[in-house]
Amino acid sequence: MIGTKYVVRTALAAVLGMGLGLGTASAETKIGIAQFGKHPQLDETVTAFKAELTKLGVADAVYDELQVNFDATLIPQMVTKLVSSNPKLILAVTTPVAQGARQIVGNSATPVVFAAVTDPVAAKLTPSWDAGDTGMTGASDLQDVNSVVKFVKKLLPDAKRLAYLYNPGEDNDVAVLALIKEAAKAEGLELVEVGLDNTNDIPIRVSSLAGKADVIYVPGSNLVQPAVPAVAAAALSVNIPIVNASAQAVRDGLVAAAFEVSYTKVGQNAAKLASEIIAGKSPASLAPIKPTYEDHTALINEAVLAKTGQKVPDSLKDCECFAK
Missing domain, CATH: 3.40.50.2300 (Response regulator)
Known part of the structure; x- marks a missing residue:
């Protein structure tokens, strides 16, 4: 410099x-x-x-x-x-x-x-x-949950139900749960809680969200993040897009979008x-x-989003936030 x-x-x-x-x-x-x-x-x-x-x-x-x-x-x-x-x-x-x-x-x-x-x-x-x-x-570097939910609503404006995957035994996950309940309510979203005690539960618990959730948010959970490939596979089988706390899964073609600090x-x-x-x-x-919201970056994988039957809304088409 x-x-x-x-x-x-x-x-x-x-x-x-x-x-x-x-x-x-x-x-x-x-x-x-x-x-x-x-x-x-x-x-x-x-x-x-x-x-x-x-x-x-x-x-x-x-x-x-x-x-x-x-x-x-x-x-x-x-x-x-x-x-x-x-x-x-x-x-x-x-x-x-x-x-x-x-x-x-x-x-x-x-x-x-x-x-x-x-x-x-x-x-x-x-x-x-x-x-x-x-x-x-x-x-x-604390992720702002209100900003995350605002992005979810911006990406999927017709979504009504947001599923939150978390480990009930992890303090950080539970703390985020309390915050995301309020954030979802403020954005007019119903929160669907999905507690996971171990990764073996992921396929059946995520698949059971068919007809019960319009989008899934995966936080920076020590249990859930390493299992994102399994979460993604199960969610894709029931056509539910995922917004992840980390962008790497978007680059890897696993999830539709991420919103991270x-x-x-x-x-x-x-x-x-x-x-x-x-x-x-x-x-x-x-x-x-x-x-704040401005201190986060979004990343969208348009191809993965399309696999769930969704498309990028006009408000984000010029966001320069698409995975290559």
Whole structure:
């Protein structure tokens, strides 16, 4: 990026202390980036963070980047190494890294901006969604259920019944259930609850939705997401389109559509908070940012949608959101 310098260190060098001192480059704004590991969505978050920070006027930044290959035991060493270079702030990517940064940094003079944290309140990173904590605030990647249902209604305007597949034993799934009930009601949709205790139930439970549901929403469930191929096959047998929480199944030709949080937007939101902190604001005065409708991206597989007897409405034909 023009006008921005990067100093990138490997996690191995940081943790084993192979003599690589951080922050050797001279710049007005030094920023540490603590990443859990290399992953497309996390990399997208960091790339967008840097680009947005430059757009916001922080063009003289030096980035000290470390990652621990998803080894949580190495997070304390990573954060400690970054803090030792006295950065202006630290970007902590993912919940485990942000929690580790909280323990190491505490309420010291080094502020932390988190990114790709689903629920900072439940993770005890901020006291509420309305304010940051002393020394910490950031950008969530929590999918906005109201936005999801609005997209479902936009994609399938004639739909009257929305089926929600979830695991009753998974807290996250149950929490989304409570939210989606209200969201569906607001959009004039009847919610059809489909609880799944194990993946063996999927074929019969999904097939039984024939005549009972017009569309199925599959959330980011740890039980249901890995079984999307089975869900898709069963839904297609009864001509019910699926809107998924992840776009990969759309690209793979399994489901009709997806509506997911954009990690580019998550990175941009984190950068906005970081720029305000660099300008002198305290993290406690900055509420964590929760994704809005505009912070999500849609992806539609027109061929799969057609297999269920549906077509893309005119309102979405120019959306530039079709799988290729």
